[in-house]
Amino acid sequence: MAVKVPMGFEIAGVTAGLKASGRPDLGLVYSPYPLAWALMSTDNVVKAPCVSRNRSRFTSGAAVRGIVVNSGNANCATGERGIWDNEDMAGAVASALALARVQDMLTASTGVIGQTLPVDRIREAIPGLTSALGEDSGAFADAILTTDTTPKQVGATLRGGSRILGIAKGSGMIHPSMATLLAFVLTDADISQDDLRAVWPGIVERTLNQVTVDGDTSTNDMAVALSSRQIGADKHEFVEALEEVVVKLARKVARDGEGATRLLTVRVTGARTGAEARAAARSVVGSNLVKAAVHGADPNWGRILAAVGRSGAVSDLANLRIGLQGVVVYRGSLLGFDAAAVSEKMRAEEVIVEIDLAAGEAVGEAWGCDLSAEYVRINADYTT
Amino acid sequence: MAVKVPMGFEIAGVTAGLKASGRPDLGLVYSPYPLAWALMSTDNVVKAPCVSRNRSRFTSGAAVRGIVVNSGNANCATGERGIWDNEDMAGAVASALALARVQDMLTASTGVIGQTLPVDRIREAIPGLTSALGEDSGAFADAILTTDTTPKQVGATLRGGSRILGIAKGSGMIHPSMATLLAFVLTDADISQDDLRAVWPGIVERTLNQVTVDGDTSTNDMAVALSSRQIGADKHEFVEALEEVVVKLARKVARDGEGATRLLTVRVTGARTGAEARAAARSVVGSNLVKAAVHGADPNWGRILAAVGRSGAVSDLANLRIGLQGVVVYRGSLLGFDAAAVSEKMRAEEVIVEIDLAAGEAVGEAWGCDLSAEYVRINADYTT
Numbered sequence: 001m002a003v004k005v006p007m008g009f010e011i012a013g014v015t016a017g018l019k020a021s022g023r024p025d026l027g028l029v030y031s032p033y034p035l036a037w038a039l040m041s042t043d044n045v046v047k048a049p050c051v052s053r054n055r056s057r058f059t060s061g062a063a064v065r066g067i068v069v070n071s072g073n074a075n076c077a078t079g080e081r082g083i084w085d086n087e088d089m090a091g092a093v094a095s096a097l098a099l100a101r102v103q104d105m106l107t108a109s110t111g112v113i114g115q116t117l118p119v120d121r122i123r124e125a126i127p128g129l130t131s132a133l134g135e136d137s138g139a140f141a142d143a144i145l146t147t148d149t150t151p152k153q154v155g156a157t158l159r160g161g162s163r164i165l166g167i168a169k170g171s172g173m174i175h176p177s178m179a180t181l182l183a184f185v186l187t188d189a190d191i192s193q194d195d196l197r198a199v200w201p202g203i204v205e206r207t208l209n210q211v212t213v214d215g216d217t218s219t220n221d222m223a224v225a226l227s228s229r230q231i232g233a234d235k236h237e238f239v240e241a242l243e244e245v246v247v248k249l250a251r252k253v254a255r256d257g258e259g260a261t262r263l264l265t266v267r268v269t270g271a272r273t274g275a276e277a278r279a280a281a282r283s284v285v286g287s288n289l290v291k292a293a294v295h296g297a298d299p300n301w302g303r304i305l306a307a308v309g310r311s312g313a314v315s316d317l318a319n320l321r322i323g324l325q326g327v328v329v330y331r332g333s334l335l336g337f338d339a340a341a342v343s344e345k346m347r348a349e350e351v352i353v354e355i356d357l358a359a360g361e362a363v364g365e366a367w368g369c370d371l372s373a374e375y376v377r378i379n380a381d382y383t384t
Numbered sequence: 385m386a387v388k389v390p391m392g393f394e395i396a397g398v399t400a401g402l403k404a405s406g407r408p409d410l411g412l413v414y415s416p417y418p419l420a421w422a423l424m425s426t427d428n429v430v431k432a433p434c435v436s437r438n439r440s441r442f443t444s445g446a447a448v449r450g451i452v453v454n455s456g457n458a459n460c461a462t463g464e465r466g467i468w469d470n471e472d473m474a475g476a477v478a479s480a481l482a483l484a485r486v487q488d489m490l491t492a493s494t495g496v497i498g499q500t501l502p503v504d505r506i507r508e509a510i511p512g513l514t515s516a517l518g519e520d521s522g523a524f525a526d527a528i529l530t531t532d533t534t535p536k537q538v539g540a541t542l543r544g545g546s547r548i549l550g551i552a553k554g555s556g557m558i559h560p561s562m563a564t565l566l567a568f569v570l571t572d573a574d575i576s577q578d579d580l581r582a583v584w585p586g587i588v589e590r591t592l593n594q595v596t597v598d599g600d601t602s603t604n605d606m607a608v609a610l611s612s613r614q615i616g617a618d619k620h621e622f623v624e625a626l627e628e629v630v631v632k633l634a635r636k637v638a639r640d641g642e643g644a645t646r647l648l649t650v651r652v653t654g655a656r657t658g659a660e661a662r663a664a665a666r667s668v669v670g671s672n673l674v675k676a677a678v679h680g681a682d683p684n685w686g687r688i689l690a691a692v693g694r695s696g697a698v699s700d701l702a703n704l705r706i707g708l709q710g711v712v713v714y715r716g717s718l719l720g721f722d723a724a725a726v727s728e729k730m731r732a733e734e735v736i737v738e739i740d741l742a743a744g745e746a747v748g749e750a751w752g753c754d755l756s757a758e759y760v761r762i763n764a765d766y767t768t
Contacts, residue, residue, distance in 0.1 A: 043694075045696075045701065046694075046701060077717070079717035112686075113689075288763070292760050292762075292763035293763065293764065295764040296763075302460075302496075302498050305461060305603075306430055306602065308429075309428040309430030309603065310427075314429055332463075333461070371760055373760045373761065375672075375760075376755055376756060377757065378676075380680030380754075
């Protein structure tokens with residue numbers, strides 16, 4: 001998909017030869033301007049060097065000039081060697097772009113873990129990568145994919161003409177190792193770094209962190225927002241549009257979960273707090289039993305009820321309501337409903353579960369997918 | 385399997401017609417003596433009436449005379465009607481046995497949730513049930529099963545001649561609803577109720593609560609220990625034997641997880657605390673990615689490492705070691721090992737993962753099974 005990047009950005013994607021498939025595997029976002037930026041990354045104790053390095057730069061508060069991303073190798077659990085290989089990747093790009101400081105270039109890696117990064121191939125590909133820099137984001141969106149079946153891009157234009165472009169790769173499992181969720185949001189809206197950093201954690205909490213494909217969190221997850229600040233924008237409008245872009249990315253990631261045949265959306269209302277609403281939604285979307293029932297179009301509200309029950313978000317079930325595809329299937333006690341008709345409605349692209357906890361005013365949403373035999377096939381293959 | 389119950393117990397199992405299959409579905413444990421007893425039950429907010437009723441009796445501290453158990457219907461989420469049906473089941477048994485108080489008879493139910501309990505059929509079956517009371521536990525062990533493929537019994541004899549008999553049903557999912565783990569331990573060892581209640585929670589925490597088939601906790605789970613106090617026993621020996629019996633039950637339950645083809649055992653050593661060791665073990669045994677890798681005999685230590693990393697049990701990975709079927713596959717950094725040979729070793733009845741956190745002295749263990757396409761098939765069928 002050809003999407004023009006926001007003003008003040010150049011972008012590229014090429015094949016460095018890290019993937020056995022020969023698909024694009026090296027991407028670059030670059031700006032001639034210092035970028036305001038914000039970062040959310042994995043809290044798994046096992047972290048790839050790119051995560052630790054970006055986090056350290058983040059803490060310094062300094063601006064950056066871009067990010068180089070490779071797929072096909074996560075460069076994680078690769079010991080001290082991995083730290084230097086990651087630094088090398090940044091250094092080679094910084095040098096090709098004549099940046100003043102290598103730290104101005106962020107890094108991200110995704111792919112198999114525990115294998116040394118073939119940094120020579122990356123170094124060799126960098127002249128081609130930097131000379132490919134341009135306005136079309138399509139090659140970059142392809143280059144960050146692993147087992148994803150489609151690239152994921154979402155754009156928005158604000159009233160003043162400024163734009164937001166989100167690009168992500170999914171949390172489907174990597175052959176042969178593990179999930180990584182990477183999301184990059186580029187904008188030319190003039191938002192200060194302080195403002196961006198104030199809103200980014202909340203937005204990621206409510207969106208990407210509510211995506212559950214299989215509960216496994218990765219060593220390499222990160223979500224980066226970058227602003228070139230080229231075009232004036234209303235802050236309130238920007239923040240709303242930003243969250244909308246990331247919600248759409250989250251849905252695309254969930255829909256493309258490994259082996260998924262349908263998107264599962266869980267909307268919780270009537271919670272005491274937003275955190276409890278989100279926890280209840282995640283508990284339902286993360287239940288293997290619920291996911292298997294969604295796969296089989298089984299309106300099994302008992303499994304949904306049990307998942308809400310163990311989430312800690314509810315202490316009284318008397319007024320709890322569960323809706324499935326718009327049909328109320330549970331209302332605090334037994335309730336007759338046309339199971340065959342609801343099952344038929346569940347044979348759709350998206351299954352929507354609505355849960356009213358009737359305990360407060362807060363809401364939350366989570367996204368996932370059904371659990372299919374294909375998921376097991378993808379992840380059980382002998383691969384190491 | 386014909387196993388003689390400990391002294392001071394009578395036991396039976398019959399078919400009441402709750403299961404469409406016509407298999408046994410009503411079981412009874414009875415004692416002419418007041419039984420010392422201890423209880424651990426689900427902390428899901430959604431609880432079946434049997435759980436709440438037993439818990440209330442437990443809190444009173446009074447002795448009991450037995451427990452009546454039905455399978456084929458969980459009598460959960462059945463509203464106020466379910467409370468009276470559960471009471472009816474206890475009352476009918478208490479009356480047939482001429483007990484002074486209906487509260488002396490505990491109850492347990494397992495099966496489909498959200499369907500009214502056919503308590504008439506239970507009432508009609510009770511004369512046959514009480515007249516079948518005898519010494520052989522086989523029919524009871526059969527009568528509590530749901531999707532289990534085998535009954536689960538474990539016995540032990542202490543030096544003084546007292547005995548322990550554990551009977552469980554597995555956490556495989558119920559067609560069409562949810563998992564329930566029921567465990568009953570009968571002993572004639574003379575242990576006081578206070579002593580039994582002092583040790584039971586810890587034993588269940590370290591054993592049955594470390595079984596993860598799919599992370600879904602049930603509305604009906606309970607583990608009950610009952611003692612007729614007929615034979616003198618050394619307390620220390622008894623407590624050790626009791627834990628051993630329940631560990632063996634836990635392993636049987638895990639091995640019989642739905643669709644399971646092999647038992648997955650995770651042993652964590654070198655943790656700072658027992659709770660952290662158990663959390664790390666549970667995180668690994670509960671990871672869909674690890675479970676799928678075990679199914680495919682893939683020595684994918686990266687998935688194990690990531691699961692340990694997110695468990696919160698470790699802050700430093702430098703000295704962490706991972707063993708798979710006795711072969712060290714990770715030792716703080718990259719390590720060459722013969723992947724094909726380890727994969728071959730993983731094609732066994734039991735896959736043992738050993739993780740040394742190198743952070744302290746505490747240990748913990750967890751049990752689960754591989755994730756197979758069969759699991760998805762069992763749980764995706766349209767059933768409601």
